[in-house]
Amino acid sequence: MKARVFITAKEGVLDPQGKAIEHALGNMGFTGVGEVRQGKVIDLVLTETDQTKAKASLDEMCKKLLANTVIESYRVEIVG
Amino acid sequence: MKARVFITAKEGVLDPQGKAIEHALGNMGFTGVGEVRQGKVIDLVLTETDQTKAKASLDEMCKKLLANTVIESYRVEIVG
Structure with a gap:
């Protein structure tokens, strides 16, 4: 059996990796990107x-x- | 619009984080755990x-x- 677990920072918890991605995307010219959160799978x-x-x-x-x-x-x- | 991106190591690429989890779970007494791969979401x-x-x-x-x-x-x- 294959399973997948998603782990994400709780609401309100600072996510520095997400923020770094958000700023990097903005600096690279990608407009219209709002909040970014990074988690693990x-x-x-x-x-x-x-x-x-x-x-x-x-x-x-x-x-x-x-x-x-x-x-x-x-x-x-459970993936299958 | 909300979007989700999954990033995983390609087949055949060594995944040390996944291996570490695999061994840690075994050491903690979780039996029946096969391959573990960790990615980002x-x-x-x-x-x-x-x-x-x-x-x-x-x-x-x-x-x-x-x-x-x-x-x-x-x-x-695309999540919604």
């Missing part, structure tokens, strides 16, 4: 075949390792 | 209202700044 291959169990396991992985839940939020998606 | 707010123009503009942004097309591939998605 992690693709995992799991041997688990049960979707519910896989999601529970991924949730635990996010809380324990993948995301810093103080400043980041995460979303788990 | 960039959310942009655009003032452009035409989807085709927005996609063309995003494509240019990826080629010029967001992705290193030698080792990374990108995918553009």
Whole structure:
């Protein structure tokens, strides 16, 4: 089973990477670019075949390792 | 208009961050985790209202700044 985890900075948390991209795009002449936020995407291959169990396991992985839940939020998606 | 850009290492390109996550998950007792790949996701707010123009503009942004097309591939998605 393939899973995908999205990790993004929570609303209101400063995102310096996003801001850097925003300014760089402006300097390069790209107009009409508003807020930019950068996050992480992690693709995992799991041997688990049960979707519910896989999601529970991924949730635990996010809380324990993948995301810093103080400043980041995460979303788990089963891709196939 | 909101757009999302996914940037991932191309097949065959070494992904040390993904490997580090893979090993860390194994060490933490998560079994059944196969290959892990880490990528970036960039959310942009655009003032452009035409989807085709927005996609063309995003494509240019990826080629010029967001992705290193030698080792990374990108995918553009209009979110809404």
